[in-house]
Amino acid sequence: MATKLTISEAVQALREQDAPSPTSHPSLEALLALHERRLPSEEAEEIQEHFVHCRDCAQRSIELALFLAPPEPASFPLVARFREIILVLRQPLAASLLVATVLSFGALLATRRQIDQLASGEINVPVLAIDQGMRREAGPGTAQPPVDVPSGAVLILTPPLEPKRPEYEVRISTLNGPDRLVWSEQGLQPTSEGSFHLRLPHDLQTGETYRLRIVPGEGQDLTIRVVAPRRE
């Protein structure tokens, strides 16, 4: 009785007798068209049949398919994704970076200005206590010279207060030339000792003389001359 064969064994025996394919080898363009499904079905079948007899062409078709396949995912998909995002956003990111740089530079300048201001005496703000007597001495109509106050100093004023009046207003106006209001602050409340803590605004010019008035008051004004702060 004849022995049975597997399909592999039987077909291998056929292969020995099979003649090489009579058709010519398909071009790279034709293989590409096969992979892009652009070939008419008869031509596609013809090429596929050619593969049966021509291992090189079949292998070439496999290699081409591997080249045409979408890129394999990277070992670190998150990194690859991040890179893709960066590539897409490169120009907007550059623009944003430029804006951020300009803004940071502006903020840096502002900080620098503040540091300069602090270095010019703001760190140790001078505190000047001016009591009632001093005001009288320095007030208008007296021969007393104005009180020198450093720019940005804190004045502790103790004016005569009206009973039961909770809030006052401070006005600073120019003394030389026309009476022009430079600065004012309303709603000031005296401390329990009856004093006001008032920080001189920075927009007062050094060397200028001003009139400081607490309203309502009894016309007792304080004449101040702004001087440059002393550097320690």
Add this chain to the structure above:
Amino acid sequence: MAPMPPHGDPDRPLVERWRRANRERDGASQEIHERYARKVDSFFRRKGYRSEDAGELTQKTFSNVFHGLGEYRGGELRFAAWLFQIAENVFNDDVRYRHAAIREEQGKEESLETMRSVGKEPAIPVQSIDAEEEVLQKERKAALRAEIAKLPPRMQCCLLLHLYHGFMGKEIGLAMNISPETVKALLYQARKRLHERLSFLKEEDSCGD
């Protein structure tokens, strides 16, 4: 019938960027390299090259790509296929070079075809058989040939690619541009039909998985 026009090339924007200006070129070159370096390297490794040699040939391929990219105009060949062609040319040049070196060294006349076929399956030696067995085998072969011819063309191709060349399902799918699942189904159907019609066949373990 002429093939239909080529599909849109997904690499075209990248190639256009490469062309645009030198400033853009460095980035585009790097991206092209990143996109295809592994594929080119794998191509040479599958050809049997060691890691260092595959690396050298990959480098040579990209050198040729960037040298010729200014002249590349697309047309029928999309960029990936054009790059594949360059890799093939680099491989063929290397085979010729090695062949010449071997010939010079050994003084032997070896054809390029012989060199390229190194690594392929050796031909099965023909065994001596008696006359009765020979007649039986001829009948079986004729029957098998007739039954295979009755299979649908695609099924035939899958079966013979697997049995003649030893390709597995995934490789057959790549070669024929069909899914591995379809290949598996076609191979199963082919085996089933042949078993039903040919009594001299016995079961075997697997086929193309």
